[in-house]
Structure formats: C-alpha cells, structure tokens
Amino acid sequence: MNLTPAEENYLKGIYSLGVSRNGDISTNELAALLQTKPASVTDMLKKLAKKGMITYVKYQGVSVTTAGKKKALEITRRRKLWEVFLVEKLRLQWDELTELSDALEHVSSPLLLQRLDEYLGYPKFDPFGDPIPNEHGEMSENPRVAILDLSVEQSGKIIGVNDNSSSFLKYLDKAGIYIGAKILVLDKVDFDGSMELLIDNKRRQFISKEVAANILSMVY
Amino acid sequence: MNLTPAEENYLKGIYSLGVSRNGDISTNELAALLQTKPASVTDMLKKLAKKGMITYVKYQGVSVTTAGKKKALEITRRRKLWEVFLVEKLRLQWDELTELSDALEHVSSPLLLQRLDEYLGYPKFDPFGDPIPNEHGEMSENPRVAILDLSVEQSGKIIGVNDNSSSFLKYLDKAGIYIGAKILVLDKVDFDGSMELLIDNKRRQFISKEVAANILSMVY
DNA sequence: GTTTATTTTTAGGTATGACTAAAATATATT
DNA sequence: AATATATTTTAGTCATACCTAAAAATAAAC
Numbered sequence: 001m002n003l004t005p006a007e008e009n010y011l012k013g014i015y016s017l018g019v020s021r022n023g024d025i026s027t028n029e030l031a032a033l034l035q036t037k038p039a040s041v042t043d044m045l046k047k048l049a050k051k052g053m054i055t056y057v058k059y060q061g062v063s064v065t066t067a068g069k070k071k072a073l074e075i076t077r078r079r080k081l082w083e084v085f086l087v088e089k090l091r092l093q094w095d096e097l098t099e100l101s102d103a104l105e106h107v108s109s110p111l112l113l114q115r116l117d118e119y120l121g122y123p124k125f126d127p128f129g130d131p132i133p134n135e136h137g138e139m140s141e142n143p144r145v146a147i148l149d150l151s152v153e154q155s156g157k158i159i160g161v162n163d164n165s166s167s168f169l170k171y172l173d174k175a176g177i178y179i180g181a182k183i184l185v186l187d188k189v190d191f192d193g194s195m196e197l198l199i200d201n202k203r204r205q206f207i208s209k210e211v212a213a214n215i216l217s218m219v220y
Numbered sequence: 221m222n223l224t225p226a227e228e229n230y231l232k233g234i235y236s237l238g239v240s241r242n243g244d245i246s247t248n249e250l251a252a253l254l255q256t257k258p259a260s261v262t263d264m265l266k267k268l269a270k271k272g273m274i275t276y277v278k279y280q281g282v283s284v285t286t287a288g289k290k291k292a293l294e295i296t297r298r299r300k301l302w303e304v305f306l307v308e309k310l311r312l313q314w315d316e317l318t319e320l321s322d323a324l325e326h327v328s329s330p331l332l333l334q335r336l337d338e339y340l341g342y343p344k345f346d347p348f349g350d351p352i353p354n355e356h357g358e359m360s361e362n363p364r365v366a367i368l369d370l371s372v373e374q375s376g377k378i379i380g381v382n383d384n385s386s387s388f389l390k391y392l393d394k395a396g397i398y399i400g401a402k403i404l405v406l407d408k409v410d411f412d413g414s415m416e417l418l419i420d421n422k423r424r425q426f427i428s429k430e431v432a433a434n435i436l437s438m439v440y
Numbered sequence: 441g442t443t444t445a446t447t448t449t450t451a452g453g454t455a456t457g458a459c460t461a462a463a464a465t466a467t468a469t470t
Numbered sequence: 471a472a473t474a475t476a477t478t479t480t481a482g483t484c485a486t487a488c489c490t491a492a493a494a495a496t497a498a499a500c
Binding site: 442443444445446447448449452453454455456458459460461462463465466467468469 | 472474475477478479481485486487490492497498499500
C-alpha cells in the first residue's frame with residue numbers, strides 16, 4: 001500500500017511516539033509533534049486506518065499495525081541514509097539536516113536505496129548515533145555512553161546526542177564537537193562535574209556537566 | 221518569489237520549450253509535454269503570471285520573463301546536479317533517472333546545492349551531455365558530435381544522446397554503451413552507414429546508422 | 441467574408457490536506 | 471453521581487492541482 005508524503009509523516013510520528021511507550025498515542029500528542037491541529041490528525045488517522053497502517057478506534061487512541069511498523073521503519077531507513085549522505089559526503093552540519101531530510105526521506109526507489117546504502121558503506125548508525133534499520137527492519141544495538149560517564153584517560157568516538165535542539169547543535173559546532181570526532185578525557189573537575197576533552201588529538205575543550213550528559217560516544 | 225513543485229514543473233516546461241523557438245508557447249504544447257490537460261495548463265499559467273515568472277496574454281501564448289528564466293535555470297541546475305550524483309556516484313542508469321530526478325529537483329537549499337556541486341567536482345554537463353547552468357545561470361558550450369560523424373580510427377567519450385526515450389536508453393544499456401564510455405571507431409560500413417565500435421578498449425559492438433546519429437560524443 | 445474546425449478559456453467538480461467552530465465523548469472534580 | 475473540564479470528532483471552509491464539459495476566441499477552409 002502506497003502512502004502520500006503527508007501520510008508517511010503521520011505514520012512516522014505515530015511510530016516514533018509508540019516505541020517508547022506501552023499504551024496508545026493521543027490525538028493531541030500527535031498534533032503537537034507534527035505541528036498541526038487535532039482535527040487534521042483525526043482526518044489523517046482515518047486514512048491511515050483505511051490503508052491498514054494503524055489500529056484506530058474513535059476516542060481511544062491509535063497504534064501501528066505490523067504493516068505500519070514495517071512501513072515506518074522503511075521511511076526511517078530512507079531518512080537516515082540520506083542524513084548519513086548529507087553529513088559524511090556533503091559535510092553538512094547537524095543543525096542543517098532537518099529541513100533537507102524532511103524532504104529527502106520521501107524520495108526513494110528500491111534501487112536508489114540499495115545503491116545509496118552500498119555507496120555509504122552500509123552504515124549502521126545515523127549522524128545522531130541512532131540505529132538505521134536494515135532492509136528487513138532490523139537495527140543494531142547501539143552501545144553508546146554519555147561522555148559524562150567516561151573516566152579520565154578514556155577515549156571514544158562521538159556518535160550522537162541526546163538533545164538535538166538547534167541551539168545545542170550550534171554550540172557543539174562552535175566547540176569543535178562533531179559526529180565522528182575522537183575524544184580523550186583529559187580531566188574531570190570534581191566540584192562542578194565539568195570535563196576537559198582533547199578533540200581529534202588537537203583541540204582542548206572544557207564542557208559543562210550538562211553538556212557532557214548530552215553527548216554520546218562509543219568507547220574504544 | 222517561491223514556487224510550489226507543480227509550478228516549478230510548469231515553468232521548467234515553458235522555458236525548455238522556449239529556448240529552441242522564437243515565438244510563444246501554446247497551451248496544447250505544454251499540456252502534451254507535461255502530460256496534463258489544457259484546462260489545467262491555463263489554471264497554472266495564471267498563477268505563474270501573477271508570480272511574475274511568465275508573460276501571459278489570454279489566447280496569445282506564453283513566454284518566460286527574466287525572473288522566470290533565472291528560476292528555470294536554477295531548477296534545471298538542481299535537477300542536473302542530482303542527475304550527475306545518481307549516475308556518477310550511485311551508478312544508476314539513464315533510464316532509471318527520470319522518476320528520481322523529478323523528485324530530487326525540488327529538494328534543495330543554497331548550501332546543499334553548493335556542497336553537492338563541490339562534491340561532484342563542479343560538473344559542466346549532465347549525464348545526457350547537456351550543459352549544467354552555474355550559479356549565475358551561465359552554461360558551457362558543448363562541443364558534442366554525433367558519433368555518426370566520427371571517422372574510422374577516431375576516438376571519443378560518450379557524453380549524451382539525442383533521443384532519450386526509454387526504449388532507446390534500454391537498448392544502449394544492453395549494447396554496453398553508457399555515459400562516460402570511451403569509444404574508438406573501428407569501421408564504417410559504406411552501404412548501410414552502420415559502424416563498428418570498440419567500447420572501453422574491450423567490447424566490440426555494431427550499431428546502425430540511426431543509432432549512431434543519436435549518440436553524442438566529445439572528440440579527443 | 442462566412443462558415444467550420446481547432447485551440448483556449450471558463451465554469452463547475454473532485455481529492456488531498458490543512459483549518460475553525462461546534463458537537464460529542466471521555467476524564468476530573470466535587 | 472452530577473457537573474465541570476479537557477479531549478476528540480464532526481461539519482463545514484479553504485487552497486492547490488487536477489479533471490470534464492461547455493463556451494469563447496482564434497485560425498483555417500471554402
């Protein structure tokens with residue numbers, strides 16, 4: 001069953017709200033997430049239910065079906081592969097991705113997706129450190145750790161962030177912290193929890209406890 | 221002035237019909253080109269005229285304004301850069317491009333475009349051998365020659381086609397003829413005008429006069 | 441220079457995806 | 471349990487972009 005770009009956006013939203021949750025998703029939640037009005041959400045839920053992507057009972061909330069989950073993972077895969085392309089190949093920065101990947105995630109064909117995946121070297125994680133579903137919707141475990149939890153002398157590779165607000169991402173760019181950067185913990189300051197990092201064996205950078213808690217890394 | 225994807229498609233169509241022509245473009249022509257109905261064309265012409273992209277007088281045909289030409293060249297630039305990406309980086313074939321570039325040509329930001337251009341090595345021609353406008357809308361001269369006009373022993377590089385119908389492109393793929401291929405004219409048969417080529421110093425291939433007239437090359 | 445044929449436009453309708461305002465249902469409060 | 475509040479749905483609009491069928495304008499034929 002084929003979905004329009006708008007339908008894809010709703011499905012993706014429903015799925016993403018559903019993963020971190022047991023119960024059903026409410027109309028208001030979805031409206032807030034998708035920056036639209038509850039009435040528009042209701043309209044769309046009917047369409048998605050008719051296409052078999054979600055289970056929807058009036059006034060009772062909504063959840064994705066097996067088919068819907070599969071589709072949502074496919075859309076997510078498309079988006080994340082394009083994001084890897086934008087960052088790794090075109091060297092765009094984290095805060096420049098959203099608008100473009102919103103558009104690109106709806107562009108695909110099976111062949112394009114396969115070739116893009118191959119071209120990018122079958123990446124397992126997106127630029128934010130989140131796992132990319134493979135063709136079968138399976139995802140790798142992500143052994144990421146907040147760098148706050150690293151010890152002095154430990155080194156790692158930045159693979160993501162917890163907070164992807166524009167202001168935080170801009171701060172990171174300014175501080176020389178980017179996806180793929182190698183870091184070494186030079187020091188941890190006891191009284192305020194701040195840390196001193198060595199980035200790419202070159203740049204020394206102090207970061208606060210709060211920042212350290214929001215940057216994720218793979219430990220070597 | 222910003223255009224919707226549909227408006228961009230119409231503008232591109234009007235512009236492309238206009239370049240090889242002195243007079244104005246007719247509604248029927250545009251409808252045929254865009255696979256739509258004349259009534260839909262009329263609707264859209266009003267919108268484009270209101271946005272200052274075209275000069276439109278009822279019943280009198282249509283032509284692009286200076287602003288419209290600039291916009292059309294920008295859209296063309298986006299499309300062609302994406303096409304180069306699809307062919308050079310993802311190794312898609314000519315007949316697989318149209319659908320994807322129809323979608324991709326509407327995806328862009330100034331930064332994306334600049335990075336894509338840089339990443340592709342500032343290409344001057346698209347996979348069909350047509351020139352790519354630069355940021356200022358300027359295009360290189362294309363010194364292409366039908367391989368029918370090459371002499372025996374002359375060699376060149378395939379840079380485009382005159383006929384980009386799906387059936388022709390599929391024939392070329394089957395014959396091992398693709399963009400970027402090196403060719404050497406081994407023989408020209410007098411009585412039917414057919415040619416024998418050596419492709420990439422490896423494959424020998426006979427092609428008819430008609431085919432040779434529709435393949436364009438750069439002469440070394 | 442009429443008449444005929446073609447082209448183009450208008451008028452009115454459809455589907456998508458959004459909206460507001462009002463009604464229906466569900467949840468909280470007392 | 472009855473009322474008040476919050477949520478969700480319906481009903482009715484609007485804009486985009488398409489369509490068909492009919493009317494208007496232009497071009498061609500005689």
